[in-house]
Amino acid sequence: MTKLTFIAHDGTHFDVDAENGSTVMENAIRNAVPGIEAECGGACACATCHVYVDEAWTAEVGEPEAMEEDMLDFAYEVQPNSRLSCQIKVRDALDGLIVRVPERQG
């Protein structure tokens, strides 16, 4: 199990055990993290699972692919560390990953 921490917009921490191979979005939904909507269900077809990756983790998590960049155009307050959480796959190297949930989705 890989540990992930979601920090909701109000500052609440959600520490979850995530299975490798699942997406960060799926773990947010499973643990009812507020502010992650995932309207399209993980098809990279909306921008409602937008998160900010903690600065210490941006290099390990990596950059969005072109299709994800395109979807990020529709997200709210996009920053250099913005990612769509449905496109981040959980793996051993992400143990301890921290992501923040924006004020709103789109």
Added chain:
Amino acid sequence: MTGIISTDVLIVGAGPVGLFAVFELGLLDLKCHLIDILDKPGGQCAELYPEKPIYDIPGWPSISAQGLVDKLLEQVEPFKPDFTYNRMVSSLEKLDDGGFRVTTDENEVFEAKVVVIAAGGGSFQPKRPPIPGIEAYEGTSVFYSVRRMEDFRDHDLVIVGGGDSALDWTLNLQPVAKSVTLVHRRPEFRAAPDSVNKMYAMQEMKQLEFRVGQVTGLTGADGQLASATIKGGPDGDIEVPCTRMLPFFGLTMKLGPIAEWGLNLHENLIPVDTEKFQTSVPGIFAVGDINWYPGKLKLILSGFHEVALMAQAAKRVVSPGERIVFQYTTSSTSLQKKLGVSG
């Protein structure tokens, strides 16, 4: 206004469940007309994730969303359904004879004996960009589509977005507007490369301005915009003149005017019974993702089951008293005749 369009069943939404409703209703000799806000059939499958595989359609270990839509269109073809695209249903009125009159946002009038709402997550509508106070300018200075180019003549126009709509209107409105500023959060575009090249060429000739960044603020009064603040570009925060704005931020889904039809609602979903999938108004049915009942799962396959049962009930509304003989497509010669196949 054109004449009234009459049909047995008016289906609101041409997604997979609306399409399969045509099949089940067609087997019972009911003629269908579908209305959809998109410019094509398939709903979310076609608009949001056409190339994504679906793994839980019985009999199809894997099928792309568009592939499923194409197969459904092929399956309903024998029943010759009519389609009206790019329209949103607006009002619904009950007629004295028991049927319904439904009007669209373009004032087409439909009369049907039965209405089936298969509207999925609701109608696709332009997404409002996250700019504080933008609501105050919508419809007067901020528009989400271009109905008449003349509305933009001699205005300081700001277009926001990086897709084809944003680029096409940047190019088309440039000769009409007083000034055009295109704002996109990055220098890469989703739009056709040819349009992007043309845009850059016009920028070279100082015919328009392209700025990297996000619009974060608006100024103006009484619905009339004056300027927009753009943040995040290399020049820091800048203010540009803006008396008209066209944001292209994709689509979102909303229940829309159906909410005003007098149906009971449950958190923006339409409660139905699980025998007929009928709403609180007899003769109006709801199937697929838009309906709600205990145990509801938003699966395409659940929608398929729902339309089969709904069709039986709809037939009883259209042809009261007529005996419905339950038949299998595998063995019934009369069903096979309707399908244009021989057993």
